[in-house]
Amino acid sequence: MSLRARAPFPSSRRRETREKKKKKKKKKKKTKRLFVCHNTSFFSITSTHKNDIDETTLEALTTLVHEESMPPRGRRSDGEEEEEEEATAKKNQEEEEASSTWTKWSVVASTSASKTRNPIREIMDDFDATPNPMKSVISCALGDPAVFGHLVPPPGVVERVKEMFEEKTNNGYAPSSGLHEARKSLARRYGPRMARKSFDVHRNSFSRGKNTFDDGDEKRAKNIQEMTNEDDTETKDDTNNNKNQPKKSVDGSAVVVYPNSRAKLSPRDTFLTHGCSQALSHAIQVLAKNADEEMAMLLPKPGFPLYQTLCEVHGVECVFYDLDGKNDWEIDLEHVKHLVKERKRDGMKRKISAILVNNPSNPCGTLFAERHLVDICQMCEKLKLPIIADEVYEDISFGDRCNYLPLASVSETVPILAVGSLSKRWLVPGWRLGWLLVHDRNDILKNGGIHDALEKLSQVTLGPPTPLQAALPFILQNDDSVWLNETLQTLREARDVCIERCERCQGLSMDSLPDGAMYALVKIDCERFGEAGLTDDVAFTSSLFSEESVLILPGQCFGAFGYARVVLTCPTKMLMEAWDRIEAFCQRKATRGSSSHTIVEGDVLSTSEFGRKTPMTAPPSDEDIDDVFSLEETMRREEAIY
Numbered sequence: 001m002s003l004r005a006r007a008p009f010p011s012s013r014r015r016e017t018r019e020k021k022k023k024k025k026k027k028k029k030k031t032k033r034l035f036v037c038h039n040t041s042f043f044s045i046t047s048t049h050k051n052d053i054d055e056t057t058l059e060a061l062t063t064l065v066h067e068e069s070m071p072p073r074g075r076r077s078d079g080e081e082e083e084e085e086e087a088t089a090k091k092n093q094e095e096e097e098a099s100s101t102w103t104k105w106s107v108v109a110s111t112s113a114s115k116t117r118n119p120i121r122e123i124m125d126d127f128d129a130t131p132n133p134m135k136s137v138i139s140c141a142l143g144d145p146a147v148f149g150h151l152v153p154p155p156g157v158v159e160r161v162k163e164m165f166e167e168k169t170n171n172g173y174a175p176s177s178g179l180h181e182a183r184k185s186l187a188r189r190y191g192p193r194m195a196r197k198s199f200d201v202h203r204n205s206f207s208r209g210k211n212t213f214d215d216g217d218e219k220r221a222k223n224i225q226e227m228t229n230e231d232d233t234e235t236k237d238d239t240n241n242n243k244n245q246p247k248k249s250v251d252g253s254a255v256v257v258y259p260n261s262r263a264k265l266s267p268r269d270t271f272l273t274h275g276c277s278q279a280l281s282h283a284i285q286v287l288a289k290n291a292d293e294e295m296a297m298l299l300p301k302p303g304f305p306l307y308q309t310l311c312e313v314h315g316v317e318c319v320f321y322d323l324d325g326k327n328d329w330e331i332d333l334e335h336v337k338h339l340v341k342e343r344k345r346d347g348m349k350r351k352i353s354a355i356l357v358n359n360p361s362n363p364c365g366t367l368f369a370e371r372h373l374v375d376i377c378q379m380c381e382k383l384k385l386p387i388i389a390d391e392v393y394e395d396i397s398f399g400d401r402c403n404y405l406p407l408a409s410v411s412e413t414v415p416i417l418a419v420g421s422l423s424k425r426w427l428v429p430g431w432r433l434g435w436l437l438v439h440d441r442n443d444i445l446k447n448g449g450i451h452d453a454l455e456k457l458s459q460v461t462l463g464p465p466t467p468l469q470a471a472l473p474f475i476l477q478n479d480d481s482v483w484l485n486e487t488l489q490t491l492r493e494a495r496d497v498c499i500e501r502c503e504r505c506q507g508l509s510m511d512s513l514p515d516g517a518m519y520a521l522v523k524i525d526c527e528r529f530g531e532a533g534l535t536d537d538v539a540f541t542s543s544l545f546s547e548e549s550v551l552i553l554p555g556q557c558f559g560a561f562g563y564a565r566v567v568l569t570c571p572t573k574m575l576m577e578a579w580d581r582i583e584a585f586c587q588r589k590a591t592r593g594s595s596s597h598t599i600v601e602g603d604v605l606s607t608s609e610f611g612r613k614t615p616m617t618a619p620p621s622d623e624d625i626d627d628v629f630s631l632e633e634t635m636r637r638e639e640a641i642y
Contacts, residue, residue, distance in 0.1 A: 119305035131549040154480035164467035177458040178272030185473035191265035276434040279419035295353035302560035329364040360516025367515035398492040399515025408439035494568040501579035506590035548581035
């Protein structure tokens with residue numbers, strides 16, 4: 001076997017290798033440890049091997065030196081040291097933030113959510129008052145008919161809802177806009193109710209606040225009946241045949257007759273929602289913009305604050321129109337015309353997209369006569385304004401002066417988005433089932449894509465509870481007239497108590513008698529209470545709560561300075577006790593002296609906000625709310641007294 005010859009290793013390279021090994025050995029033999037102290041003395045320990053150093057000594061030396069604070073290199077002032085430390089800390093912080101931005105929480109509320117406001121809560125949160133501990137709390141503030149327990153749903157309705165909950169077929173999703181049978185039942189119920197065949201627009205044909213003809217108009221009324229004696233079959237649409245042309249009576253007076261003017265209401269024109277508040281939200285949102293142009297909306301004042309809240313959430317400017325307290329809180333039509341024309345002249349201001357009308361009214365408790373409804377529709381026809389009709393209190397009318405009529409029943413051309421719910425009529429606000437009805441005889445809204453847009457908006461929440469929808473046809477078709485009359489009688493008695501007792505209270509009065517809804521708006525003569533320091537409605541209601549434990553809402557919550565709202569849903573005995581305390585309070589506080597602030601009749605709050613406490617003589621309006629305010633959860637849900 002042959003061995004491979006190994007190449008000779010160069011001598012020069014051998015020498016280099018040997019020298020490197022020698023140097024390495026020398027380094028291992030010597031170990032030098034350097035300790036720096038304050039006095040700049042150096043302890044140098046050198047040994048031929050690390051093991052030669054006494055470990056105990058080394059540890060002691062190390063401990064001793066580390067107990068001393070390390071001196072800086074060179075001589076520096078205290079200021080320089082601090083600056084260096086700050087710069088180093090700042091640099092370290094910046095580096096940390098730059099390297100770990102993605103690991104840090106950055107959660108901020110959206111602008112729209114942060115700016116959402118509730119005018120009632122803004123006022124009541126500053127309601128600096130506690131009840132008199134010697135007296136039980138009586139709340140006449142919350143517009144919830146179910147809170148006291150004496151007003152209950154009609155017989156059979158609750159049982160029907162229970163059955164629907166127990167059926168296995170009602171546990172899933174319903175179509176976003178509602179079950180077809182439920183929508184059909186709404187169209188069946190509210191379509192025929194819109195079929196008003198005739199009405200008189202002659203101003204002298206009506207006595208104030210009444211729907212009946214004057215004595216001198218009997219002949220005219222007879223002529224109208226003869227001219228409109230047509231078939232009343234359900235959902236018949238013959239608008240193409242008669243073209244909805246108005247006719248005049250035989251004597252030539254200004255009588256408008258619309259033959260068979262049934263509203264065109266099909267299941268597709270109905271949308272089920274989570275309560276009336278969502279129906280209002282959909283109606284406002286669908287009219288919030290015209291193309292890419294932001295719009296404004298006309299809201300009533302006094303009125304329901306939730307209107308303003310919903311408009312602001314959807315980016316709609318609120319423009320308030322006046323309700324006339326001297327005229328049964330009817331709409332000041334001239335003021336509405338002025339606001340619209342002003343906007344048209346000023347191109348810089350947002351255009352008005354719609355007007356919101358609340359009938360019966362919360363907080364005023366008034367009911368519009370047919371004459372006034374006709375005037376509203378005629379004005380909107382000229383101004384080309386669609387109407388959002390809040391008719392949630394449609395069946396809660398108990399006055400003797402006029403009957404409730406839906407706006408759609410007196411309109412042949414104006415498109416109307418009407419909203420309602422089970423809440424008030426059936427006394428179940430917690431069930432949260434409402435609806436939006438599109439009355440659009442001339443397809444104005446349809447051509448504008450409103451139907452399609454509402455269908456899309458309905459998909460946001462996937463519809464209200466399915467069992468309630470399934471029970472809706474039974475609820476709407478159930479004959480509960482006896483029960484309803486009894487409920488209205490209860491509210492009527494409460495209204496009469498408020499009227500009678502208010503007259504006995506010094507400094508209190510009513511501009512108009514309540515005919516509907518569940519409220520009475522009481523006027524406070526703040527000048528009479530000035531010497532007691534009660535210069536506005538907030539001070540009055542706050543002091544009343546502190547001294548008498550009676551809670552009523554100040555008018556500022558609804559845009560009415562110098563008023564207070566009293567609910568009519570309290571049991572009669574409790575309501576009488578509340579008025580006893582109010583009367584005693586007024587007797588103590590009312591004087592003939594004048595206050596530093598004089599309230600002028602008709603004073604209202606500023607145009608943009610309910611919560612402003614400065615009175616104005618200028619025009620605007622707002623709207624009301626019931627379930628959104630809490631004063632310690634309405635005194636812990638009325639202190640569970642009821």
